[in-house]
Amino acid sequence: MPPDTATPHEPSRRRLPPAERMPQILEAALEEFAARGFAGARMAEVARRAGIAKGLIYHYFPSKTALFEAVVRDGTRSDFEAAERQLSQHSGSYRALLAALLDLGYQAVCEDARDRVLFRLIIAEAEHVPELAGFYRDEMLARSVGIAQRLLEAGVAAGEFRPEVAAPGYAEVVLAPVVMLSVWRIILGNADAPEAAAMRAAHRDLLLAALLPPAG
Amino acid sequence: MPPDTATPHEPSRRRLPPAERMPQILEAALEEFAARGFAGARMAEVARRAGIAKGLIYHYFPSKTALFEAVVRDGTRSDFEAAERQLSQHSGSYRALLAALLDLGYQAVCEDARDRVLFRLIIAEAEHVPELAGFYRDEMLARSVGIAQRLLEAGVAAGEFRPEVAAPGYAEVVLAPVVMLSVWRIILGNADAPEAAAMRAAHRDLLLAALLPPAG
Amino acid sequence: MPPDTATPHEPSRRRLPPAERMPQILEAALEEFAARGFAGARMAEVARRAGIAKGLIYHYFPSKTALFEAVVRDGTRSDFEAAERQLSQHSGSYRALLAALLDLGYQAVCEDARDRVLFRLIIAEAEHVPELAGFYRDEMLARSVGIAQRLLEAGVAAGEFRPEVAAPGYAEVVLAPVVMLSVWRIILGNADAPEAAAMRAAHRDLLLAALLPPAG
Amino acid sequence: MPPDTATPHEPSRRRLPPAERMPQILEAALEEFAARGFAGARMAEVARRAGIAKGLIYHYFPSKTALFEAVVRDGTRSDFEAAERQLSQHSGSYRALLAALLDLGYQAVCEDARDRVLFRLIIAEAEHVPELAGFYRDEMLARSVGIAQRLLEAGVAAGEFRPEVAAPGYAEVVLAPVVMLSVWRIILGNADAPEAAAMRAAHRDLLLAALLPPAG
DNA sequence: AATGAATGAGCATTCATTCAT
DNA sequence: AATGAATGAATGCTCATTCAT
Numbered sequence: 001m002p003p004d005t006a007t008p009h010e011p012s013r014r015r016l017p018p019a020e021r022m023p024q025i026l027e028a029a030l031e032e033f034a035a036r037g038f039a040g041a042r043m044a045e046v047a048r049r050a051g052i053a054k055g056l057i058y059h060y061f062p063s064k065t066a067l068f069e070a071v072v073r074d075g076t077r078s079d080f081e082a083a084e085r086q087l088s089q090h091s092g093s094y095r096a097l098l099a100a101l102l103d104l105g106y107q108a109v110c111e112d113a114r115d116r117v118l119f120r121l122i123i124a125e126a127e128h129v130p131e132l133a134g135f136y137r138d139e140m141l142a143r144s145v146g147i148a149q150r151l152l153e154a155g156v157a158a159g160e161f162r163p164e165v166a167a168p169g170y171a172e173v174v175l176a177p178v179v180m181l182s183v184w185r186i187i188l189g190n191a192d193a194p195e196a197a198a199m200r201a202a203h204r205d206l207l208l209a210a211l212l213p214p215a216g
Numbered sequence: 217m218p219p220d221t222a223t224p225h226e227p228s229r230r231r232l233p234p235a236e237r238m239p240q241i242l243e244a245a246l247e248e249f250a251a252r253g254f255a256g257a258r259m260a261e262v263a264r265r266a267g268i269a270k271g272l273i274y275h276y277f278p279s280k281t282a283l284f285e286a287v288v289r290d291g292t293r294s295d296f297e298a299a300e301r302q303l304s305q306h307s308g309s310y311r312a313l314l315a316a317l318l319d320l321g322y323q324a325v326c327e328d329a330r331d332r333v334l335f336r337l338i339i340a341e342a343e344h345v346p347e348l349a350g351f352y353r354d355e356m357l358a359r360s361v362g363i364a365q366r367l368l369e370a371g372v373a374a375g376e377f378r379p380e381v382a383a384p385g386y387a388e389v390v391l392a393p394v395v396m397l398s399v400w401r402i403i404l405g406n407a408d409a410p411e412a413a414a415m416r417a418a419h420r421d422l423l424l425a426a427l428l429p430p431a432g
Numbered sequence: 433m434p435p436d437t438a439t440p441h442e443p444s445r446r447r448l449p450p451a452e453r454m455p456q457i458l459e460a461a462l463e464e465f466a467a468r469g470f471a472g473a474r475m476a477e478v479a480r481r482a483g484i485a486k487g488l489i490y491h492y493f494p495s496k497t498a499l500f501e502a503v504v505r506d507g508t509r510s511d512f513e514a515a516e517r518q519l520s521q522h523s524g525s526y527r528a529l530l531a532a533l534l535d536l537g538y539q540a541v542c543e544d545a546r547d548r549v550l551f552r553l554i555i556a557e558a559e560h561v562p563e564l565a566g567f568y569r570d571e572m573l574a575r576s577v578g579i580a581q582r583l584l585e586a587g588v589a590a591g592e593f594r595p596e597v598a599a600p601g602y603a604e605v606v607l608a609p610v611v612m613l614s615v616w617r618i619i620l621g622n623a624d625a626p627e628a629a630a631m632r633a634a635h636r637d638l639l640l641a642a643l644l645p646p647a648g
Numbered sequence: 649m650p651p652d653t654a655t656p657h658e659p660s661r662r663r664l665p666p667a668e669r670m671p672q673i674l675e676a677a678l679e680e681f682a683a684r685g686f687a688g689a690r691m692a693e694v695a696r697r698a699g700i701a702k703g704l705i706y707h708y709f710p711s712k713t714a715l716f717e718a719v720v721r722d723g724t725r726s727d728f729e730a731a732e733r734q735l736s737q738h739s740g741s742y743r744a745l746l747a748a749l750l751d752l753g754y755q756a757v758c759e760d761a762r763d764r765v766l767f768r769l770i771i772a773e774a775e776h777v778p779e780l781a782g783f784y785r786d787e788m789l790a791r792s793v794g795i796a797q798r799l800l801e802a803g804v805a806a807g808e809f810r811p812e813v814a815a816p817g818y819a820e821v822v823l824a825p826v827v828m829l830s831v832w833r834i835i836l837g838n839a840d841a842p843e844a845a846a847m848r849a850a851h852r853d854l855l856l857a858a859l860l861p862p863a864g
Numbered sequence: 865a866a867t868g869a870a871t872g873a874g875c876a877t878t879c880a881t882t883c884a885t
Numbered sequence: 886a887a888t889g890a891a892t893g894a895a896t897g898c899t900c901a902t903t904c905a906t
């Protein structure tokens with residue numbers, strides 16, 4: 001591993017109130033945990049990234065594990081709010097809404113989002129930190145499946161989609177390709193992962209063909 | 217983390233030919249890497265699991281990294297062969313083949329496969345061990361996308377599927393839900409992940425509806 | 433080799449400024465390297481001699497090799513300065529200066545100098561630590577040859593010595609016996625090595641006879 | 649340290665009588681000890697150089713230490729014999745004999761002699777292996793000083809040299825430059841050490857001038 | 865005699881954590 | 886609050902030595 005060149009904070013040697021210091025540390029810790037995983041992360045490196053001394057971390061967090069859990073808890077800032085807002089404020093065809101939400105999803109995946117960083121952490125450490133799995137289940141999977149589910153149900157109710165597609169399992173299948181692209185980008189990097197644009201177009205085409213009633 | 221109580225090998229102090237010892241070590245290492253990740257894995261624990269002395273590992277592998285790479289390389293024993301065989305030996309409708317391959321995929325995901333262990337390792341460590349990303353890209357993603365692509369092309373050629381679906385991006389979207397279920401099971405465990413049966417049924421229904429020409 | 437009972441520092445558990453701790457460590461390391469050579473030296477033993485924990489060494493030096501190089505660099509405090517001063521401040525016959533410098537050299541060899549410890553280290557490890565050879569060449573050999581060379585040239589210029597003796601090779605031959613006595617003492621100890629007093633007298637007699645013009 | 653490319657023996661897998669195997673091992677061990685010092689030498693490397701398996705060394709030598717001592721004992725093959733022969737068979741002027749012996753000495757130093765290898769070992773390890781110091785004192789220093797001493801005494805007896813030069817200390821000073829050149833070559837390599845030819849010429853010139861009676 | 869698989873003690877090095885300043 | 890010197894328990898790795906084959 002290269003001697004990480006991540007930009008450290010300006011060397012603020014000034015005394016800061018906890019409300020300002022904690023986010024600095026959490027941000028630095030997120031970067032470090034994401035870059036090295038839990039076991040590979042070094043407290044000294046977290047301190048360097050935050051621009052503070054090693055010892056100061058222990059004023060705010062009693063241990064590496066506690067810091068890690070705080071990082072995860074802090075990661076709750078959701079990108080789902082935009083989608084949920086679109087869903088509830090919607091007026092127009094559900095075909096159009098489906099397309100709009102798909103665009104939103106692929107766009108989120110393509111942005112250099114901190115979310116992917118958290119996502120990788122979750123995949124890597126979920127087995128050892130049960131809280132991570134719970135967090136993903138409740139804050140990420142449930143919400144995205146919920147959005148897809150409500151979209152499908154509303155479309156069925158409006159007569160735009162086939163009635164079967166509101167059954168269990170459909171929502172997961174509908175959103176899986178977006179999430180999977182995110183995983184592929186985690187594994188392969190943005191360059192080597194499948195093309196986002198091609199997948200988005202294919203995804204939209206397939207969904208529209210699959211959801212609409214045969215009669216059109 | 218508790219001092220793992222995984223069953224160690226019988227305390228064979230016997231001299232074994234390398235051809236028998238190496239798989240023992242690779243097996244033990246896979247378990248340990250899967251349980252702890254690369255950084256968290258301990259060579260002493262690998263030795264304990266294999267029922268040998270620490271030093272012997274270094275008789276076979278020059279370093280922890282080399283051992284890790286050998287574990288991954290060794291994991292190449294592919295589940296794709298069955299799918300590739302079905303694809304090339306197929307006679308009958310491509311709708312039926314699609315359904316059969318989907319069943320094969322969901323079944324593979326549901327088996328307690330060592331493959332998922334390997335998959336988690338790849339996701340977690342790909343950034344630090346470049347070989348892993350290449351391995352996934354060439355041996356796993358390319359093969360599964362290739363199978364899906366050939367299925368789509370053949371179905372189009374046979375007039376069973378819409379011509380558009382052979383375009384880039386479709387194959388990835390078609391197989392993404394199966395792979396994504398695998399990831400969800402990695403994160404959440406088999407119990408908390410979405411229902412495989414429901415997803416499989418929804419997936420099949422959606423694909424058949426999406427791929428067939430409008431005229432039916 | 434017995435588990436060395438060299439006096440460890442007082443068990444100072446106090447926090448010290450680096451400017452005080454580093455010399456402690458360097459001193460302890462010199463002792464240990466001198467006693468065991470580079471490969472044989474143990475970092476734990478260096479720590480014990482310095483009265484600190486093993487880990488602290490790595491706070492100051494990134495590796496055993498770096499510590500070794502620092503020890504050597506630190507040993508530069510030269511005994512050549514006295515000789516160089518005499519040479520430049522000299523007024524009087526060069527025969528007398530020659531005798532004075534010889535006395536200085538034999539005296540330096542006979543003192544229980546840390547320099548000999550360093551010298552043995554250099555001889556023993558030069559092949560493996562290239563910096564050592566360069567250090568000896570530039571800081572020890574070049575300086576002592578330089579002193580002898582300037583003495584010979586000045587004596588020739590003053591008409592006291594034969595003109596030939598300023599040619600290449602003479603300076604090395606002139607000082608070799610002093611250096612060699614140092615090596616013999618390294619190998620054999622002070623007791624078994626040739627007599628310093630006898631060598632000094634013989635050396636002075638031979639040089640004076642050899643350098644002076646035949647006419648006397 | 650580079651992955652040593654020293655030529656290993658042909659892989660003689662044949663069973664050999666001890667009388668043939670031992671020299672192979674001793675030769676290989678001398679190379680390895682000389683290259684790495686006692687602590688740094690590896691038995692596996694000795695075996696590789698000898699073209700045999702590690703375990704076989706222990707058929708002939710009970711331990712690394714025992715092997716080392718055997719290497720030293722075996723190194724007694726003297727280069728002094730030629731000088732001693734010249735000295736005893738001599739007829740002619742002692743000035744000429746002095747020059748001839750000097751030539752012999754400088755020539756021995758310049759040859760890529762195994763002796764220097766042993767010499768370095770002696771310097772490096774003498775403190776820890778008392779036998780080494782004794783060996784050097786008796787087999788090398790005493791013999792070379794003895795040769796010089798007898799030469800001086802014979803020259804004095806023949807009236808060629810000043811009577812004083814048979815006193816203690818002169819023999820050591822007379823031969824020191826040759827030995828010192830050997831040490832310099834050990835430390836600095838043949839390329840960086842002082843010029844052998846220049847030293848030899850200066851050495852001869854100085855000695856002849858110093859030893860002859862004033863009257864010539 | 866010969867091999868090289870196997871052991872285990874030992875060593876360099878790392879790093880979470882503590883605590884004097 | 887803040888620092889970074891100091892600790893010590895791991896942990897990766899080496900290597901002399903043993904011994905089954």
